[in-house]
Amino acid sequence: MSILVLIATLLAFALPVAYLVNGIVPDPYMDEIFHVPQAQRYCKRDFYTWDPMITTLPGLYLVSLVFESMVSWIPGMDLCTLNALRSINILLSLVCVCLFRSILLHLDPKVSERALLLKSVVLALYPLHWFFTFLYYTDVGSTAAVMAMYLACLKRSYWISATLSILAIMFRQTNAVWTVFGLCVGVIQFLQEAISSSKEEEAVDDTEKTPDKRYSESKFLRRRLHVCIGSHFYSGRHSDLQDAILNAWQRKWFAARQFSPFVLVILAFLAFVVYNGSIVVGAKDAHRASPHFAQPLYFALFTAGVLAPLQLSLNRFSSLRQVFRETPALACLSGAVTASIAIVAVHFFSLAHPYLIADNRHYTFYIWKDIIQTHWCVKYLLIPLYIFCWWSIIHSLLENLRDAGVRTPLLQKLWVVSFCGAVIAVLVPAPLVEFRYFTVPFYLVALHSFAKLQVSSWKFWFMAMEFLVVNALTMRLFLWKPFHWAHEPGTQRFIW
Known part of the structure; x- marks a missing residue:
C-alpha cells in the first residue's frame, strides 16, 4: 500500500506537467529529434537503420519496444507517438522513486513509512531528473538502471547487479x-x-x-x-x-x-x-575523450550547492576548522597539495566545447559566459570553494557509510576513493559541461545524506522547497519563454 501511495503522489506531480509539456511542445525538441524517429523504427521492427548522430546504445528504444509490445494488443493503442514515448520516462521515473525508497529503507531499516514517502518524493523532484522525465531522453532510464544495480549490490545480489549493469550500459x-x-x-x-x-x-x-x-x-x-x-x-x-x-x-x-x-x-x-x-x-x-580535469570540480560545486543545507552548513565549516586545529601540519600540507592540483586543473584543463559556447539554449552557456568568463580571475577565485565542496562531500559520505554496512574506517575510505575515482572516470573524458552527467553521482551522495536526515528538520523542507521552486522556474522558462534564431527556423527553448 505504501508503494501505491508513493506512486500516486509522484503521478499527482507529474501528470499535470506532462499535459502542459505535450500540449505546448507538440514536436520533438533538441535530442528528441534523434531519439523519437529511432524509437519509431524499432516499433516497426526495423533494427538495422541507425541515425549516425545518436551516441548511445539502444537501451531506451528496447525498453520502449517492450512497453509497446505489452499494449500492442489493445485496439487503438499506439505507444510510438511522441506523447506516448515521453510517457515511458514517466513510468521509468516511477521505477526510480520506488528504487529510492528501497535504497533508503536498506540504509535505514528503522525509518518510518511517512519519512520514506517524503524523502523518496523529494529525491524524485531533483530538478535535473525531474525536467527530463517529460522528454524522450536517456537520462531517467539510465538513472533507474544504475540505481537498480546499486540496490542489488547493497543487498549482496551481485549476479543480479551485474545483469542490471548491462541494462545501464x-x-x-x-x-x-x-x-x-x-x-x-x-x-x-x-x-x-x-x-x-x-x-x-x-x-x-x-x-x-x-x-x-x-x-x-x-x-x-x-x-x-x-x-x-x-x-x-x-x-x-x-x-x-x-x-x-x-x-x-x-x-x-x-x-x-x-x-x-x-x-x-x-x-x-x-x-x-x-x-x-x-x-x-x-x-x-x-x-x-578529452582531459577535462576541471569537470569534477564543477560537479562538487553543483552537488554541494543543490544540497546546500547539508553540505554548506555552519557545522561543516566548524568541522573543517577543527581539523586544522587538531592536525595543523597535515591539514595545511593536504590543503596545499589539493589546491595545487585544482589550480593545474583549472588553468590548463578548463575546456570550452564548441557546443557550450555556441548553444544559448542551455543554462551552462550563461553560467560559462556570464560568470566564469566575466574576468580571467573568476575561475581561480572559485578554487577554494571547489576544494571545500569536495571536502564536505567526502566528509558526509564518511559520516553516513556506516548505514550502508561499511563500519570499518579503512573500508569507508576505500569506498570514498572508489566513488571519487568513478566520478573522475565519468566526468574527465567528457568534453562538454552537462549537468545531466552529474545525476548518478549526485544521487549516490544524496541517498546516503538523506538516510538519517529527519523529515521534520528545516534542512529537509528547505531542499524540498528549493526543488519545487527550481522546477517551477525552469519549466516556466521552457514552456512560456521561447525564442527564435535568425539562422535556423523553429522555436527554441531554454533547457538544462
Whole structure:
C-alpha cells in the first residue's frame, strides 16, 4: 500500500506537467529529434537503420519496444507517438522513486513509512531528473538502471547487479564506470564481512582442514603480510586490514564466484570499445575523450550547492576548522597539495566545447559566459570553494557509510576513493559541461545524506522547497519563454 501511495503522489506531480509539456511542445525538441524517429523504427521492427548522430546504445528504444509490445494488443493503442514515448520516462521515473525508497529503507531499516514517502518524493523532484522525465531522453532510464544495480549490490545480489549493469550500459556507455564502482562496493562489503566473521566462519573448503594445518597456513599468511605490508602497518590500528586479508584469502573462491559477473561485463564492454573504436556509437568526432580535469570540480560545486543545507552548513565549516586545529601540519600540507592540483586543473584543463559556447539554449552557456568568463580571475577565485565542496562531500559520505554496512574506517575510505575515482572516470573524458552527467553521482551522495536526515528538520523542507521552486522556474522558462534564431527556423527553448 505504501508503494501505491508513493506512486500516486509522484503521478499527482507529474501528470499535470506532462499535459502542459505535450500540449505546448507538440514536436520533438533538441535530442528528441534523434531519439523519437529511432524509437519509431524499432516499433516497426526495423533494427538495422541507425541515425549516425545518436551516441548511445539502444537501451531506451528496447525498453520502449517492450512497453509497446505489452499494449500492442489493445485496439487503438499506439505507444510510438511522441506523447506516448515521453510517457515511458514517466513510468521509468516511477521505477526510480520506488528504487529510492528501497535504497533508503536498506540504509535505514528503522525509518518510518511517512519519512520514506517524503524523502523518496523529494529525491524524485531533483530538478535535473525531474525536467527530463517529460522528454524522450536517456537520462531517467539510465538513472533507474544504475540505481537498480546499486540496490542489488547493497543487498549482496551481485549476479543480479551485474545483469542490471548491462541494462545501464545500454542506456549510457559511461555507466560501465558505475559497474566498476559496483564491483568495488561488492568487494568492500565482502571485506567487511571478512573482518566481522570469526576464524571458525571460514570458507567451506577450509573447514575440512585439521587445526594444525589451518594454523600453519594462517601463520604463513601472517608472515607474508608482515613482510609485504610492514610491521607498523600490519599491527595495531591496522589489524582490521590484517583480518580482512586473511579471511578474504580463505574465501577467495567464493569471492571469485560472486564477482565474476562484474568482471565479464567489464571485459565485454572493453571489447566493445576496442571493436567500435570509441565509447560513443555515433557523432564520434564531436564526442572525443578529452582531459577535462576541471569537470569534477564543477560537479562538487553543483552537488554541494543543490544540497546546500547539508553540505554548506555552519557545522561543516566548524568541522573543517577543527581539523586544522587538531592536525595543523597535515591539514595545511593536504590543503596545499589539493589546491595545487585544482589550480593545474583549472588553468590548463578548463575546456570550452564548441557546443557550450555556441548553444544559448542551455543554462551552462550563461553560467560559462556570464560568470566564469566575466574576468580571467573568476575561475581561480572559485578554487577554494571547489576544494571545500569536495571536502564536505567526502566528509558526509564518511559520516553516513556506516548505514550502508561499511563500519570499518579503512573500508569507508576505500569506498570514498572508489566513488571519487568513478566520478573522475565519468566526468574527465567528457568534453562538454552537462549537468545531466552529474545525476548518478549526485544521487549516490544524496541517498546516503538523506538516510538519517529527519523529515521534520528545516534542512529537509528547505531542499524540498528549493526543488519545487527550481522546477517551477525552469519549466516556466521552457514552456512560456521561447525564442527564435535568425539562422535556423523553429522555436527554441531554454533547457538544462
